Amino acid sequence: MILDKLRQTGFHPTAVEIYNEVLKHIPNISLGTVYRNLDIMSKTGIIRKIETCGDQKRYDAVTKDHLHIICTCCGRIQDLEEDLDINMNKLANIETEFKITGVRFEIMGFCPECDAERDTF
Amino acid sequence: MILDKLRQTGFHPTAVEIYNEVLKHIPNISLGTVYRNLDIMSKTGIIRKIETCGDQKRYDAVTKDHLHIICTCCGRIQDLEEDLDINMNKLANIETEFKITGVRFEIMGFCPECDAERDTF
DNA sequence: ACGTTAATAGTAATCATTACTATAATGTCT
């Protein structure tokens, strides 16, 4: 049920948001259960934990690499179809002692709602 | 003093790490003071708050855009000199209703210490 | 039905950060 709810939403909800959705179907589920199962699934690789912004972690049912656009105001995350032509070949030649495992590329901005709110000032 | 300490370190410390450094010179400084001043300075633009990874926020004395390499294990952040030839012109043409304010591009990996530790298993 | 194992609800603990409050430092004007 947790996985279903995560897959149904186009955006990337927080654990509490998922909890509230599941609560409608399983009225006595515990928030801890949601956290635990999200954690298990992200460790198994079924879903992805987005460690990327703000105070709350968000979860993503799409595990393949893709671009996110993030509202710096409310934290909302959406997917982007665009490809920004990143020259990934250079990654292998970077001078560093780190063992590189991946990249993270996100676009920051104001979502329509937050942007409208800013205009009221 | 907070700003000095932040500028002296090559890596990007957390508020508590800065607090512990400053504590050596100002023994009765409060953690709240460190947080408040870091917040003021990042809002003024003197420093940068890195909202990017893990549970703790980190701070950066270099405000111009540059690449970070982040250890997914211990959270350590280092600067990278490389330029990855991102085609920024495409940013202006992205199809989205968001008002874009910037990008975030980071490289993830294991720092030498964490990587060595992994080998012991 | 019995015992073993794993998952859960509900609650308590943790940890980073923020808010609050009484006090101390600083500046200004006369």
Next chain:
DNA sequence: AGACATTATAGTAATGATTACTATTAACGT
């Protein structure tokens, strides 16, 4: 210098997301 307003501070309390804990319940093979 002295009276007053303004600001920053230390120290503590509160908040909020996440994790840990525990007693209970469900599932499953024999």
